Amino acid sequence: xxxxxxxxxxxxxxxxxxxxxxxxxxxxxxxxxxxxxxxxxxxxxxxxxxxxxxxxxxxxxxxxxxxxxxxxxxxxxxxxxxxxxxxxxxxxxxxxxxxxxxxxxxxxxxxxxxxxxxxxxxxxxxxxxxxxxxxxxxxxxxxxxxxxxxxxxxxxxxxxxxxxxxxxxxxxxxxxxxxxxxxxxxxxxxxxxxxxxxxxxxxxxxxxxxxxxxxxxxxxxxxxxxxxxxxxxxxxxxxxxxxxxxxxxxxxxxxxxxxxxxxxxxxxxxxxxxxxxxxxxxxxxxxxxxxxxxxxxxxxxxxxxxxxxxxxxxxxxxxxxxxxxxxxxxxxxxxxxxxxxxxxxxxxxxxxxxxxxxxxxxxxxxxxxxxxxxxxxxxxxxxxxxxxxxxxxxxxxxxxxxxxxxxxxxxxxxxxxxxxxxxxxxxxxxxxxxxxxxxxxxxxxxxxxxxxxxxxxxxxxxxxxxxxxxxxxxxxxxxxxxxxxxxxxxxxxxxxxxxxxxxxxxxxxxxxxxxxxxxxxxxxxxxx
Amino acid sequence: xxxxxxxxxxxxxxxxxxxxxxxxxxxxxxxxxxxxxxxxxxxxxxxxxxxxxxxxxxxxxxxxxxxxxxxxxxxxxxxxxxxxxxxxxxxxxxxxxxxxxxxxxxxxxxxxxxxxxxxxxxxxxxxxxxxxxxxxxxxxxxxxxxxxxxxxxxxxxxxxxxxxxxxxxxxxxxxxxxxxxxxxxxxxxxxxxxxx
Numbered sequence: 001x002x003x004x005x006x007x008x009x010x011x012x013x014x015x016x017x018x019x020x021x022x023x024x025x026x027x028x029x030x031x032x033x034x035x036x037x038x039x040x041x042x043x044x045x046x047x048x049x050x051x052x053x054x055x056x057x058x059x060x061x062x063x064x065x066x067x068x069x070x071x072x073x074x075x076x077x078x079x080x081x082x083x084x085x086x087x088x089x090x091x092x093x094x095x096x097x098x099x100x101x102x103x104x105x106x107x108x109x110x111x112x113x114x115x116x117x118x119x120x121x122x123x124x125x126x127x128x129x130x131x132x133x134x135x136x137x138x139x140x141x142x143x144x145x146x147x148x149x150x151x152x153x154x155x156x157x158x159x160x161x162x163x164x165x166x167x168x169x170x171x172x173x174x175x176x177x178x179x180x181x182x183x184x185x186x187x188x189x190x191x192x193x194x195x196x197x198x199x200x201x202x203x204x205x206x207x208x209x210x211x212x213x214x215x216x217x218x219x220x221x222x223x224x225x226x227x228x229x230x231x232x233x234x235x236x237x238x239x240x241x242x243x244x245x246x247x248x249x250x251x252x253x254x255x256x257x258x259x260x261x262x263x264x265x266x267x268x269x270x271x272x273x274x275x276x277x278x279x280x281x282x283x284x285x286x287x288x289x290x291x292x293x294x295x296x297x298x299x300x301x302x303x304x305x306x307x308x309x310x311x312x313x314x315x316x317x318x319x320x321x322x323x324x325x326x327x328x329x330x331x332x333x334x335x336x337x338x339x340x341x342x343x344x345x346x347x348x349x350x351x352x353x354x355x356x357x358x359x360x361x362x363x364x365x366x367x368x369x370x371x372x373x374x375x376x377x378x379x380x381x382x383x384x385x386x387x388x389x390x391x392x393x394x395x396x397x398x399x400x401x402x403x404x405x406x407x408x409x410x411x412x413x414x415x416x417x418x419x420x421x422x423x424x425x426x427x428x429x430x431x432x433x434x435x436x437x438x439x440x441x442x443x444x445x446x447x448x449x450x451x452x453x454x455x456x457x458x459x460x461x462x463x464x465x466x467x468x469x470x471x472x473x474x475x476x477x478x479x480x481x482x483x484x485x486x487x488x489x490x491x492x493x494x495x496x497x498x499x500x501x502x503x504x505x506x507x508x509x510x511x512x513x514x515x516x517x518x519x520x521x522x523x524x525x526x527x528x
Numbered sequence: 529x530x531x532x533x534x535x536x537x538x539x540x541x542x543x544x545x546x547x548x549x550x551x552x553x554x555x556x557x558x559x560x561x562x563x564x565x566x567x568x569x570x571x572x573x574x575x576x577x578x579x580x581x582x583x584x585x586x587x588x589x590x591x592x593x594x595x596x597x598x599x600x601x602x603x604x605x606x607x608x609x610x611x612x613x614x615x616x617x618x619x620x621x622x623x624x625x626x627x628x629x630x631x632x633x634x635x636x637x638x639x640x641x642x643x644x645x646x647x648x649x650x651x652x653x654x655x656x657x658x659x660x661x662x663x664x665x666x667x668x669x670x671x672x673x674x675x676x677x678x679x680x681x682x683x684x685x686x687x688x689x690x691x692x693x694x695x696x697x698x699x700x701x702x703x704x705x706x707x708x709x710x711x712x713x714x715x716x717x718x719x720x721x722x723x724x
Contacts, residue, residue, distance in 0.1 A: 105606070341565070424602055
């Protein structure tokens with residue numbers, strides 16, 4: 001198997017990770033965890049229906065924050081136990097002085113203290129079709145701005161093509177389309193169309209489609225196109241077309257195998273959004289909305305034991321070296337499976353087995369502070385460059401245009417071999433690797449980079465993973481089992497949906513858990 | 529502001545866990561140090577503090593976690609590398625506190641190859657500090673399975689300074705694949721985790 005194919009497969013994997021797979025989306029719909037596009041409603045409880053009832057949430061990520069918001073509105077008393085020193089889970093935006101709690105590579109974010117110098121280490125974008133998260137952005141009044149996944153001024157780089165030199169995505173796409181359509185045009189004939197049951201009138205139209213798609217000349221030849229950008233001129237002097245690249249080079253690059261289509265996935269296609277000022281504005285939005293009388297957040301409180309009783313759940317947790325106990329009517333549990341499996345519990349064997357089926361994921365991101373926004377001199381304002389090297393992507397910031405400094409993403413990797421390589425480096429080695437590989441795209445890269453952060457999610461304290469996955473064979477039996485209550489215990493979070501790595505999935509898993517609670521409340525009030 | 533950041537940074541490198549404010553053995557090794565197959569972390573609650581201290585040292589010196597194949601070992605190595613003496617003392621105290629003994633439970637289905645183990649690890653697999661032989665009774669079966677293979681393949685027990693490890697490597701070579709499986713299951717029978 002060639003490396004190219006591996007890459008493509010991994011991109012498909014990533015599409016799943018990042019929620020792009022249509023098949024998975026369909027599965028999600030069948031399983032009832034998504035709603036049709038539009039304004040998604042959260043779980044609504046009857047006013048006051050939670051009074052004198054308590055819920056404990058384990059882990060202070062998006063799933064628990066969602067549950068605490070909705071349940072406290074209904075009068076439930078909510079306690080959130082969080083093992084780490086912060087709220088937000090994998091929703092992590094780092095700024096000057098922030099602590100990055102990676103085992104083996106603890107870091108203090110070295111960025112300058114400026115409002116536009118921040119880095120989204122976890123989720124970074126919000127597609128419009130994530131209606132649950134969009135619902136909260138609306139309700140919590142979180143200002144959004146556009147995020148760019150697709151900017152053809154960015155580069156594509158592949159060691160095996162164009163002598164290892166980067167080329168603009170617009171050139172690659174235009175030349176590829178030109179060559180492909182020229183070939184198609186040459187081979188279109190009355191006969192081939194007839195074989196498809198298409199008549200002569202349509203053949204003529206088809207020829208025109210092909211001509212337009214490839215920007216071919218009258219003879220259906222591709223001679224270069226303005227779409228690739230002019231080599232010179234175009235404004236005060238006539239534009240001069242660029243010479244098309246060699247078709248062999250286009251074909252030797254992996255870009256056209258997968259990465260080029262990344263922005264076609266419905267949840268990555270323009271326009272996607274991001275909160276102004278950093279993704280953690282979502283977390284802040286939840287915190288601002290909480291009624292402190294009803295939502296009690298306890299940090300630095302790792303859970304040591306979970307016991308499910310008939311009508312309650314007992315939690316043992318540790319606070320400053322002291323074991324404490326807490327009993328609640330319901331438990332919404334977002335502890336990552338890889339840690340949860342090490343916590344003493346009385347889950348039933350099938351439930352435990354199902355949890356063990358969740359596959360631990362790893363994602364790695366590197367963020368660099370540049371003393372000068374050199375990419376803007378190259379006409380790049382936001383967007384993503386792609387490379388077949390381990391760093392995979394460079395993201396240019398969608399914020400802080402034309403400021404002096406900027407924070408760009410210097411690596412985002414998801415392929416297991418690649419993330420393992422980064423994971424087993426020191427922080428300094430990771431930055432050096434990212435610099436070295438980035439230089440292939442921007443030769444002057446190193447002289448502009450001042451400092452950086454590296455986030456390896458599999459090593460992040462209290463999380464130990466990111467982007468967990470479900471094997472398709474495990475969905476029907478194990479995933480659906482975990483979607484059901486275990487007594488009054490509900491497993492939620494990024495791991496409990498088929499869109500791992502997206503906040504949308506965490507929110508939806510929380511809504512599903514609350515729908516069970518509501519159902520049970522209705523059933524028990526019917527009895528009274 | 530800048531001075532504060534520099535100060536904080538230097539603090540972090542002296543005592544890396546200071547900001548998170550806790551020692552975190554239980555996150556990987558389990559809430560009661562019973563081990564966790566997903567993180568690849570063995571049970572520590574049956575081990576002596578002497579043995580654990582020796583192994584922390586073995587990780588630090590890279591006697592263990594010698595290749596990328598041993599990811600859990602590499603994870604442990606970065607932890608061992610950054611532990612301060614104070615933190616090691618705290619970790620050992622935690623192990624003492626959560627220690628369980630399997631002494632009373634008489635194991636059943638004793639495999640024939642068990643005789644290979646008892647001389648060093650004790651009649652009940654309780655371990656022997658004077659020989660640097662850890663307790664093996666009550667360890668996670670998947671962990672014993674992996675370690676025995678690691679010894680056989682030379683991932684462990686290859687360092688001249690690691691005498692106990694070298695002896696264990698020699699012993700491991702006497703065991704067949706089937707015997708390794710039987711022994712792991714036998715010793716781990718108080719653990720419910722299956723060998724995958």
